[in-house]
Amino acid sequence: xxxxKLIKIQLTNIILATVxxxxxxxxxxxxxxxxxxxxYGALFSGIFSKPKYIxxxxxxxxxxxxxGLSFLVAFKSGLFNMGAEGxxxxxxxxxxxxxxKLDFPGGIHFLAVVVSAVTASALLGAVIGILKxxxxxxxxxxxxxxxxxxxxxxxxxxxxxxxxxPNAEASYEIHETAWSLVAGKWKTTEKGIAAxxxxxxxxxxxxxxxxxxxxxxIAVIVAVIIYILYxxxxxxxxxxxxxxxxxxxxxxxxxxxxxxxxAMALSAAISGLxxxxxxxxxxxxxxxxxxxxxxxxxxxxxxxxIGANSPIGCIFSGLFxxxxxxxxxxxxxxxxxxxxxxxxxxxxxxxxxxxxSLFRIVLKKxxxxxxxx
Amino acid sequence: MNAAHAIEMHGIVKRFGNFCxxxxxxxxxxxxxxxxxxxxxxxxKTTLMNILYGLYDYNKGQILVHGKEVHFKxxxxxxxxxxxxxxxxxxxxxxxxxxxxxxxxxxxxxxxxFIDYRKARKExxxxxxxxxxxxxxxxxxxxxxxxxxxxxxxxxxxxxxADILIxxxxxxxxxxxxxxxxxxxMKNMTEEGxxxxxxxxxxxxxxxxxxRCTIIRRGKFITEVAVDGCDTKKLxxxxxxxxxxxxxxKQKKAGTEPMFEIRNLTVEDRQGICRLSDLSLEVHHGxxxxxxxVDGNGQQELFEAISSLIMVKSGTITIHSKExxxxxxxxxxxxxxxxxxxxxxxxxxxxxxxxxxxxISQNLSAPQFSRHGFLKKPEIMASSAALIEKYDIRxxxxxxxxxxxxxxxxxxxxxxxxxxxxxxxxxxAVQPTRGMDVGAIEFVHKALIEEREKGxxxxxxxxxxxEILKLSDRVxxxxxxxxxxxxxxxxxxxxxxxxxxxxxKN
Numbered sequence: 001x002x003x004x005k006l007i008k009i010q011l012t013n014i015i016l017a018t019v020x021x022x023x024x025x026x027x028x029x030x031x032x033x034x035x036x037x038x039x040y041g042a043l044f045s046g047i048f049s050k051p052k053y054i055x056x057x058x059x060x061x062x063x064x065x066x067x068g069l070s071f072l073v074a075f076k077s078g079l080f081n082m083g084a085e086g087x088x089x090x091x092x093x094x095x096x097x098x099x100x101k102l103d104f105p106g107g108i109h110f111l112a113v114v115v116s117a118v119t120a121s122a123l124l125g126a127v128i129g130i131l132k133x134x135x136x137x138x139x140x141x142x143x144x145x146x147x148x149x150x151x152x153x154x155x156x157x158x159x160x161x162x163x164x165x166p167n168a169e170a171s172y173e174i175h176e177t178a179w180s181l182v183a184g185k186w187k188t189t190e191k192g193i194a195a196x197x198x199x200x201x202x203x204x205x206x207x208x209x210x211x212x213x214x215x216x217x218i219a220v221i222v223a224v225i226i227y228i229l230y231x232x233x234x235x236x237x238x239x240x241x242x243x244x245x246x247x248x249x250x251x252x253x254x255x256x257x258x259x260x261x262x263a264m265a266l267s268a269a270i271s272g273l274x275x276x277x278x279x280x281x282x283x284x285x286x287x288x289x290x291x292x293x294x295x296x297x298x299x300x301x302x303x304x305x306i307g308a309n310s311p312i313g314c315i316f317s318g319l320f321x322x323x324x325x326x327x328x329x330x331x332x333x334x335x336x337x338x339x340x341x342x343x344x345x346x347x348x349x350x351x352x353x354x355x356x357s358l359f360r361i362v363l364k365k366x367x368x369x370x371x372x373x
Numbered sequence: 374m375n376a377a378h379a380i381e382m383h384g385i386v387k388r389f390g391n392f393c394x395x396x397x398x399x400x401x402x403x404x405x406x407x408x409x410x411x412x413x414x415x416x417x418k419t420t421l422m423n424i425l426y427g428l429y430d431y432n433k434g435q436i437l438v439h440g441k442e443v444h445f446k447x448x449x450x451x452x453x454x455x456x457x458x459x460x461x462x463x464x465x466x467x468x469x470x471x472x473x474x475x476x477x478x479x480x481x482x483x484x485x486x487f488i489d490y491r492k493a494r495k496e497x498x499x500x501x502x503x504x505x506x507x508x509x510x511x512x513x514x515x516x517x518x519x520x521x522x523x524x525x526x527x528x529x530x531x532x533x534x535a536d537i538l539i540x541x542x543x544x545x546x547x548x549x550x551x552x553x554x555x556x557x558x559m560k561n562m563t564e565e566g567x568x569x570x571x572x573x574x575x576x577x578x579x580x581x582x583x584x585r586c587t588i589i590r591r592g593k594f595i596t597e598v599a600v601d602g603c604d605t606k607k608l609x610x611x612x613x614x615x616x617x618x619x620x621x622x623k624q625k626k627a628g629t630e631p632m633f634e635i636r637n638l639t640v641e642d643r644q645g646i647c648r649l650s651d652l653s654l655e656v657h658h659g660x661x662x663x664x665x666x667v668d669g670n671g672q673q674e675l676f677e678a679i680s681s682l683i684m685v686k687s688g689t690i691t692i693h694s695k696e697x698x699x700x701x702x703x704x705x706x707x708x709x710x711x712x713x714x715x716x717x718x719x720x721x722x723x724x725x726x727x728x729x730x731x732x733i734s735q736n737l738s739a740p741q742f743s744r745h746g747f748l749k750k751p752e753i754m755a756s757s758a759a760l761i762e763k764y765d766i767r768x769x770x771x772x773x774x775x776x777x778x779x780x781x782x783x784x785x786x787x788x789x790x791x792x793x794x795x796x797x798x799x800x801x802a803v804q805p806t807r808g809m810d811v812g813a814i815e816f817v818h819k820a821l822i823e824e825r826e827k828g829x830x831x832x833x834x835x836x837x838x839x840e841i842l843k844l845s846d847r848v849x850x851x852x853x854x855x856x857x858x859x860x861x862x863x864x865x866x867x868x869x870x871x872x873x874x875x876x877x878k879n
Contacts, residue, residue, distance in 0.1 A: 232747050232748055232750075233743075233746050233747055233748060234737045234738060234743045234746050234747070234748060235746055237730070237737060237748065238737065240726075241723050241726065241734065244723045244724070244725045244726060245719075245722070245723040245724065245725075247719050247720045248719070248720055248721055248722055248723050248734070249723065249734070250682065250702055251680060251682070251702050251712060251714060251720050251721070252702070252706075252734040252735045253701075253702045253703035253705075253706040253707075253735055254703075254734070254737075255701070255703065
């Protein structure tokens, strides 16, 4: 089967699953006494009716596109990265520290924040990889433990006088020199505000009303790099080979332990990048108290799955996921139906995508396409 | 319709997309007989049996079991109708014990719905006794040898009450003694009224045990013959469609310095049990050294020690006077050794990678295939196409096909092509022709001999004694992890080797 056909089939699956998801959500809406058409109308107008809504969707998609890529990278090497939450926090903690404690000129400061955050979370990933390869600690277990460790580290750090902003349950904000907002400085000046509100163009509204930032550009670049890595490079070959058959890889002279550690480090680095970009790109540009995890890691798994485990697919599935999440709040505000209805829709979609690949495997077996003898 | 036939298959057609795997195939198997199905790799034998076993659906045709028309939707239906199958690639769950594997899916429940292992054990032990198997019911499947795994599969089928047993390449992994036992078992089974169908490439076994033989070539039914009136040569030519040359020509080489030496090698497993003890061996340029032995006597450990998959406790492994024990497979490859592993799907290939990708797996960093870490796709495809052509890997032009889509024999050709293309000094071949047909075996043997003629050394580890005697210049017998004797292949006496293999004295 050629690639084109495969993509088509996967796309059909996703569209079908989406339709089923919306129908099921609709049924639940009817049962709970709401008009599904009205609710979905609210959903879509909450996504598309204003340029700033669209901008919000894009902004919120950045971290989950990245955590999706992060999950994908680990998965290609046969690892199950359940630690995106912790790696995301590592990235945001380091970003907050470097962003608020150090002083660099604009631009360079942003780079310093990103590089240090990515390095720190890559090191965390490497530790998880080493734990696995040297002592056989399952990565799922160490990942989950690190998730909680970092959650509480985050909560602890923002109580220390060193990082805690007086009179706030949060850390100091990072300096503006480290922000990644589009026209961040200019748009807050009086001149900027005047120019933007006067222009009336949709882009001006986006700039004025949202935290439109360069994160999405970086996320897309990362996705393209990952795509090239797997398609064209020897490193990508090794990383995938280790995931697909560890024994054959070892016997082919591929250092499997090294590659597992690398894969985990790369995966964690991408989640760390997501954390850093949230701090640099979005208000309030600081760490805050967390009762539970923010859920970016688990959304990432969904994004990777809906994106059919393709790096480019993750961009679109991330946008799609973010759309439904963001739009769900307007369902609640406009019709009164619980916004959780969209969680149900998303869950159903994921369920049916998972099932559809199962169907395909069964169908293939029956037809005997897996083997020609 | 004939009640004397256990199985009848008429006009079976099976298409995979545009590819017609089976075209009007006929099969009639007499009750209580041993019936062989003969055909090259990819001829469609396994497909035919998978249809009979309910694994595949078919496009056209009719199947009758004991004179009654059936249409199996799944193996469950087939098992219910008394058909059992022992697959070429075993369908066992590795972390489970033998006993658990046998009862799996057929658990008899006792009080409170718990599995009644005691009763099952009793029944299975009776079966094992009746057919003279040697099986440790409490061993985990991942810890037992391939030969024993097959016996587990057989017992599994018998335990499910099969009275028609299909064997897919049953002897590929067995020692001569075990093959002898197996043929005995098969005959016992038929005496008790069971029907046996074997798919095999080994012509001697057909002449030894089968009464009739159906021959399939490229998905087409060729003929059904009575085995009594046939010799192996005739069967082989019917199967391949041309004359087959059985003997390989070898030229005697003058003695040289050994290029590969193993000195006093001792290997212990995790439990501290000695797997190889004080093993010494050497291979010269232009020489094939065969390691003969009963499965599980250290062959696997020898292979793993050479490729540094396991640690060596003491002793040395040297190639060109460089020690390589306790390094890694990469060092081994860099020092001019390549391996053809026994389990091609587990250790040989990445099945989800394409043929082209698998062909370069040991050569990723070679300037020929990559620059600055970027793969050179056109060069890789060109080299792959050339190897596919040279080694007749089918279907032709399969560079972009996933290895999973290839038949077992063609997967093996990919491994062999990859091994030889590296231009190694020494090839370690473990069961290189396991599960392949005579045409393909001839091909592999020729390729190995060709390498030998070029002055390469070859260490051939095989459970097939005939293969060893045919190819080797010298034969070393391994028993309990120790070399118990070394012979020149010309002076080798099969009886003496057999005795040494089972631990007897020279």
